[in-house]
Amino acid sequence: MSSIKEKFNQISPSEFFYSNRDLAGFSNPTRSLYTAVREFVENSLDACDQKGILPDVHLTIKAVDPEKPDPKPYILTVKDNGPGVDSKYVPLAFGTILYGSKFGLKQARGMFGLGATMAILYGQITTNKPVIVKSSRDGKIQDEFELLLDIQKNKPIIVKHKTKEISKSGLSVSICLEGDYSKAGTKIRDYVYETSLITPYATITFDDPKGQKFHHPRFVKNIPSPPTIIRPHPHGIDVERIRRMIVESLFEIPNIDDTMIEKVRKDLGLSKKNLSFTAIMEKARKKGKSLPCQTRVVIALMSFLKMDFEKLNKIRIEDIDVPNKKLFYWDFGDSQSKSVDMDSESQYYNLLTHTVQGEPLTTFLTKRFQRVGPTTAVKFAKFAKFKPEKRMGTMTNQELVKLSNSLQTFEDFMAPDSNCLAPLGAEPLEKGIKKFFNPDFTAVVQRPASAYSGFPFIIEMGIAYGGEIKSGGPHVYRFANRIPLLYDEGSDVVLKVVNDADWGRYKVKGEPPFVIVSHICSTRIPYKTAGKENVADRPEIERELRLALQLLSRKLAAYMSKRGQAEMAKKRSNLYAKYIPMIAEFCTELAGKKKEPDYKKILEEVNPIEPKKIVEEEKPIENK
Amino acid sequence: MKTSKSKELNKKSKEKQKNILEMLKSHGAKIYDDLDNGQFPKFSIPSRSVSNIVYDKKLRQYILGNNSALRSAKNSAQLRSFTQLMWLAFFANRLTQEKKSSTLRDVYYSSQAFAVEFEDQSESDNIIVDLEAVTSKPREDFHIFPEERSSIFGDLDIEYTIPGYEGKTMNLSNHPDGYSIGPSLTTCDLVGTSAEIVIAVEKGGLFTRFVEEQIDKKFKSIIINTGGQAPRSTRTLLKRLHDEMGLPVIILTDGDVYGEHIAMVIKSGSANAAHLRELTVPDAKWVGVWATDIEKYKLPTIPMTEFDIKRCYDLQKDPRYQEGIWKKELDVFLKLKRKAELEAFSKYGLTNITDKYLPQKLELAKSL
Incomplete structure (x- = not known):
């Protein structure tokens, strides 16, 4: 075997x-x-x-x-x-x-x-x-x-x-x-x-x-204002993300090399002088909190190591074991690992442990997330049943899961910041639609920013009718973050919303020459697949799409009824043009006359006011 | 003597034609003037809606009330029917001038030569009724005739007025199958007759029997087969025989509610033709088969259908069925709920109806 x-x-x-x-x-x-x-x-x-x-x-x-x-x-x-x-x-x-x-x-x-x-x-x-x-x-x-x-x-x-x-x-x-x-x-x-x-x-x-x-060629000269990079929103977070943020946020124990020592000496005003350990400590105690954080951490380390700068130069800090109150270091001279005990009564003890244990929950929230203030942070800590001063570095796995779940469910966070979004803007969108489709009617809307799962998004939509647009609509053009989506449109949320609309209510019938342009902007588009071709139907996005479409549809309906009236007038005028000459012909023979009556006057009377414009509008319907 | 009368009659018929043409011309001229003056032409047309059909007791027929509708070329919804009617008047004018006859179906197809659209024949038929309503003249006056299905037989001299036959005379007892009542007979001049009565029968079978049994000679009569509900051309002829030749008219129908109504329509018209007044023979008499005859002559019967019964109830609401034999016989039909056809007399021998029944009824008619 x-x-x-x-x-x-x-x-x-x-x-x-x-x-x-x-x-x-x-x-x-x-x-x-x-x-x-x-x-x-x-x-x-x-x-x-x-x-x-x-x-x-x-x-x-x-x-x-x-x-x-x-x-x-x-x-x-x-x-x-x-x-x-x-x-x-x-x-x-x-x-x-x-x-x-x-x-x-x-x-x-x-x-x-x-x-x-x-x-x-x-x-x-x-x-x-x-x-x-x-x-x-x-x-x-x-x-x-x-x-x-x-x-x-x-x-x-x-x-x-x-x-x-x-x-x-x-x-x-x-x-x-x-x-x-x-x-x-x-x-x-x-x-x-x-x-x-x-x-x-x-x-x-x-x-x-x-x-x-x-x-x-470009037909708009202004580039839309670029988006700004922002911190994440609490609703859009998960455990792994929090873990990474904690790693980033930990106040690391500084690497004590020549440069660092040089910096500490400078901060203490001892660039040139060599002082004993006790003198250095005394000097540091006097300067107190006016010293930079990193410098104070080095001082704290020195206080436990009981070393001056010269000795400090010959070791490397290995680990700070907070539960056992021990400080491990590597001694270059002896080529071996050594440790000292840390006195928890020392004024430097808390400084050092806090550095290792990271920042308090409330600070973590206000500093690492967008739009979280101190009040909200405290409120959240109460909601999530954490002490506000709980150190991030001390969180257990279970606590991290609890924190993540609470972040996602707490409802008092402000809506996500939409500064990170860069919609195209209603005006350039309208310009584009007019240029590309040459329609008779255009309407565009940019919805206010909204959010799903902590990711902000903005819906921009445009609608165009008639003109050079082919019949057989609505033709839907889908965009996400200024990318055209061309494949798999059947399962897309935009298509779903468009298909759900009752176009008859908006006076759009048959196979209309009709275009819908939809643009979803978000920090994260919820694509259904990695191929970035169709957007999943998140209820928040679906709702915004619906609202945008409804608004535009109502505008379209108003236009359509005007257009309908014009077409009706045109139709009527056609009827007169067809029948009045026939009536004239028949009554001429009936009355025994030779010459037909002068019926032009009444034909002029029934002609619509702008016959030329209506002729133009009639064109796309014949255009197949 | 006969020639002078014929000439006089000929003149009369020419007069009539001239009147029709004059009337059409005046309508046309009015429309022509409207157009020429930059106005939308319009005319009023008596309303033929049910609410405007009333029974005139004095005239003893249904007539149209005073309601009328304005038809205007300005109303785009009416433009099409306005044009159709104008065309029809124009077409009728040509027919009358050229003395050509045409059928309802002809009219429907002729329209297409002038790019006038009719959806189907019922639309063109409806426009023909419109023309009748506007002019108060039956379509036959404009040379538009329905399909022929009724016939006439008896000693009656006529003189044709239709083109190609003008002045030609004919005696209507020369051909034993009878003569179908078409445009030429409807428009001919009635010259003379030895008959003293007109007998209208509902059915072709009985008509043939009457000819065979020489009812025309035995009872000095002109026999007419109405072929069911009498067509308007036949009713026109019946009226002329009564009015112009002074002949009384009696009617013999099946013994059922439909037969009774066939007689009623000859006598006092139908609601459908309420816009016309020259189609009725108010003095015509319905002599049978009555409901009371069924028992009296012990006729074989068949039961009435639900539809028959419903028709009885409908007619009970008709003002013309509120008195006399009309009411009485209708009530008896409803009581019996059975009906008998003219052929039922054959049970007692083929000539039983001509030998026994008819003489009795002719005698009775004098007292009706």
Whole structure:
């Protein structure tokens, strides 16, 4: 009998995504080409948004060998006029999975910049070609890298690096990947078209593999104010997040190196002088709380170690064992671990333990979360049955779970701050709708900020009718954080709300020439899947969507009834134009006359006041 | 002698045609002037709604009351029917001028040549009734006739007025199957007759028997088959035979509530034609088969259906059934709840009805 030893290996993020690439939208050549386009375009737009630059994005897709049938390798290049990436970070940013700058809490198209590296990874595994990144931050020097990913180590391999002088800042990323443009083309063109609708301040150009150029110049000159990064809202928290926040918030025991010692000496006014341990302690006692926190922690340590600066230089603090009141340190001289007891009566004892145990609950709440004041924090502590001064570092696992549950259920927190959101704004949205659909009627609304599970969101919606819009509506255009959502619309909450509406009530009948544009902005869009294509039906979001749609529908109904009246008048006028000449013809013979009566006068009388305008409005109905 | 009378009659018929044309022209001229003056043409039309149909005891028929509706070309909802009516007047004018006849169905199809739309024939039929109501003239005056199904037989000289036959004469006893009552007979001049009475029967079978048994000669009569409910052309002819030739009219129908009403319609018209006044023969007499005859002559009967009974109750509300034999016989029908057809007499031999029943009824008619 042979025994098989199980092997446990840690895999790198690169390896994980390599074997699960369909999770991120790289399931087949069609979908992958589309997803890669999206990731790079969205990264470019996000980068420009952050720096307040009016984006100029140029997308090019070229077949490596145009004669080959799809699927085949394509070169995908996205070039922008954004801030570029510091040459130091280029290899890490484009050659490592899960390396990024977008981890803060604010509205952005992508969350972590993960998608772009996924696209690079996908390109590499399908064509074995490096990614080419050209970046310039200052608009003078451009760094050009050719990079490969070491999948197992999750590390970049720099194949080539050179610099040259240029005249414009910006970033250009070019990858070679297996794709199917014949199938993905429609979606990519739709994506570019719809992106330019929801990003009216961007100029987007697309050169497709067949040599066609799709140019969407910006038609709004003002970039919407960028969102600010904010702290999380208590409702949107979980245990793991709290744990991480505690780790971040702990007042760490300072690393006592030369610099630190230098700083403490300076704070005590002893830069030049060497004093004995007792003298130092005396000096520190006199300065008291005027000293910086870190300095006081060092003093506290010295008080228990009973060491002067010279001796301090030769040890390293290992651990502070609060329950056993022991302080462990490594002695470089003796090369061994030593410990001293800490006197709990000492004035420095509390300082040190508090540092280790972290800040009190109330401070933690007010400092680490958005819109929590001291009063609310105390109220919450009572609600959650914690002492307000409970130290965060002393929380047990059970207590953390209790805290997390209480944070999510306490109702007296203020609504989430919506400063982290960057809606497009009603005016640019209306402008975009008018430009793209050339309708007879447009209405837009931006709902006030609302929140689900602690994540703020804003709904923007527009409605357009008639004009050059095709019949067979409502045609729904869905956007989330300025990204067009093109796949899986059947299961989307927006579609659900639109389908629930009783359009007959709003005088919209049959297959109307009718467009609905919906934009959800949030720090976290509740996507149903990782592919970012459909939004889940959270009741709070559904409610806001409904309210927005109702408001717009009522405006549409008012317009439709006016339009109906005009059409009716037109219809009536048509009736007269048809029948009066017939009556004239018949009565002429009946009366035995030769010449027909002059009936033009009464036809003029029944003509609607603006016959020309109504003719224009009539057009789209015939337009199929 | 005969020729001069014929000429006189011919003149009379021409006169009538001229009157119709004059009337149509005056209507047309009014509309023409309205249009020419920049006004929406309009005219009033007597209301034919149930509430406006009243029974006139003096005239002994249903007539339209005083309510009338204004039909205006300004009202877009009426524009279509306004145009349809104008077309019909225009079309009737041509028919009358050219002395061409047409049927209700013809009218429906003819409209399409002028791009006048009728949804179906019932819409065009309705417009024809509108024209009758506006002009108070039956459609036959405008040369529009229903399908023919009734016939006439007997010693009656007529002179055609329809184009191609003008002046031609005919005696209506020359053909034993009888003559169908169509446009030519409705418009012909009645020249002379030896008959002293008109016998209208409900059924073709009995009509044939009467001809075979030479009822026309035996009783000096003109026999008319109404073919069920008498068509308006037949009623017009009956009226003319009564008014112009001075002949009394008697009516013989099945012994049921429908038969009784066939007689009533010949006598005093129907609510449907309340807008017309030249279709009734108020002096016409219904001589059978009465409900009381069923027992008297021991006729074989069949039971009345629920529908028959309901019809009896309906007619009881009709003002014309409130007195005389009309009321009496209706009550008896309701009591018996049975009915008998004219053919029932055949139980006692094929000629029983002509040999026994008819003479008795003719005798009785004199006293009615």
